[in-house]
Amino acid sequence: MDITRRKPSNTTSPVSSLLKAVSILQCFSYDEPELGISDVVRKVERPRTTVHRILSTLLRVGLLIRQNNTGKYRIGPALYTMGSLYLVTTDILAAAEPVTELLNELTGEAIKISVFDRGNVIVIKKEESRHSFRYQHAVGSILPAYASGMGKAFLSELSDIELESLYPSEILKPLTRKTIATKTELKEELKQVRSRGFSVDVEGNTEGLSGVGCVIRDATGKVAAAMSIGVYAHTFTEERMLQLGTLNKIGATLISYRLGYQDPNNVVRSLEEIRAWWKNSQRQKPS
Structure with a gap:
């Protein structure tokens, strides 16, 4: 019997990545304008490495900024x-x-x-x-x-x-x-x-x-x-x-x-x- 072995895929679809990024942005609110990475991990219930990667991307495009004194994140100028x-x-x-x-x-x-x-x-x-x-x-x-x-x-x-x-x-x-x-x-x-x-x-x-x-x-x-x-x-x-x-x-x-x-x-x-x-x-x- 011929069995075709599928290569495991490490890629993530663009739609899935976008939805994860949106879910992180939605964590911020008037009651909680600043969040640390642990806060975001808890709210979205995703691995810390995944959250860190997405946060880094959002920082790079200006959708989030990071406070130097606290290390916490908040909404950036591009999103504003x-x-x-x-x-x-x-x-x-x-x-x-x-x-x-x-x-x-x-x-x-x-x-x-x-x-x-x-x-x-x-x-x-x-x-x-x-x-x-x-x-x-x-x-x-x-x-x-x-x-x-x-x-x-x-x-x-x-x-x-x-x-x-x-x-x-x-x-x-x-x-x-x-x-x-x-x-x-x-x-x-x-x-x-x-x-x-x-x-x-x-x-x-x-x-x-x-x-x-x-x-x-x-x-x-x-x-x-x-x-x-x-x-x-x-x-x-x-x-x-x-x-x-x-x-x-x-x-x-x-x-x-x-x-x-x-x-x-x-x-x-x-x-x-x-x-x-x-x-x-x-x-x-x-x-």
């Missing part, structure tokens, strides 16, 4: 940042949802909300276009800021020193034939964004897709997110750009107001005001 991002984006999504739904209803176009992270924008909410064509940028998509309407809105808020830090090289990596190619061109376009009050992107990240973007502010006036309206590039005339750019700016103003920001120069307090503005703008279109 993730938690803070959750709180911020949860507030933004709640404030933005009725506005993005209305803009999508009025225009039929894709509406996106994003946050800024180290030179990139991360899409955190999207209302799909009501047209048959669907854009590829789903929630969780990451785009370089210089190649997107929302990104340019974010970048327009930065100083020259901050821009130099983000883009030390003059050449910017292209995503399409129409992506901004240099830092000098980017700075010139950001001047227009500041002057106009909203950004414009013409097929900078996706062939056939153009759009407008505007920042959203929190109660302190700090930029918390950005919103965009994306359209087919062939429909993006100068007139439509101005109409959608203004609508997007009004919508972002209302979201900012719902987050607690008071702007005496842009007083929009309700969805009805946005709907009325859009109806009036439609009447003024040349026949």
Whole structure:
């Protein structure tokens, strides 16, 4: 009889390792913000060597820190940042949802909300276009800021020193034939964004897709997110750009107001005001 001997496996599946790490992180609480390795071993009921290995990994990536004087562990800055991002984006999504739904209803176009992270924008909410064509940028998509309407809105808020830090090289990596190619061109376009009050992107990240973007502010006036309206590039005339750019700016103003920001120069307090503005703008279109 032929017997095949199986080699013992010393590997651990990624999912199993992740679950063990999560179980260790869940040991920390408001009542017990600091724990020694013996405390963690007792709580998770796993071998000390396993716990030590996982703790070392969590330390290395900043999810935990170790107190020098006691040797005990506590939640690290990386985990705090993730938690803070959750709180911020949860507030933004709640404030933005009725506005993005209305803009999508009025225009039929894709509406996106994003946050800024180290030179990139991360899409955190999207209302799909009501047209048959669907854009590829789903929630969780990451785009370089210089190649997107929302990104340019974010970048327009930065100083020259901050821009130099983000883009030390003059050449910017292209995503399409129409992506901004240099830092000098980017700075010139950001001047227009500041002057106009909203950004414009013409097929900078996706062939056939153009759009407008505007920042959203929190109660302190700090930029918390950005919103965009994306359209087919062939429909993006100068007139439509101005109409959608203004609508997007009004919508972002209302979201900012719902987050607690008071702007005496842009007083929009309700969805009805946005709907009325859009109806009036439609009447003024040349026949």
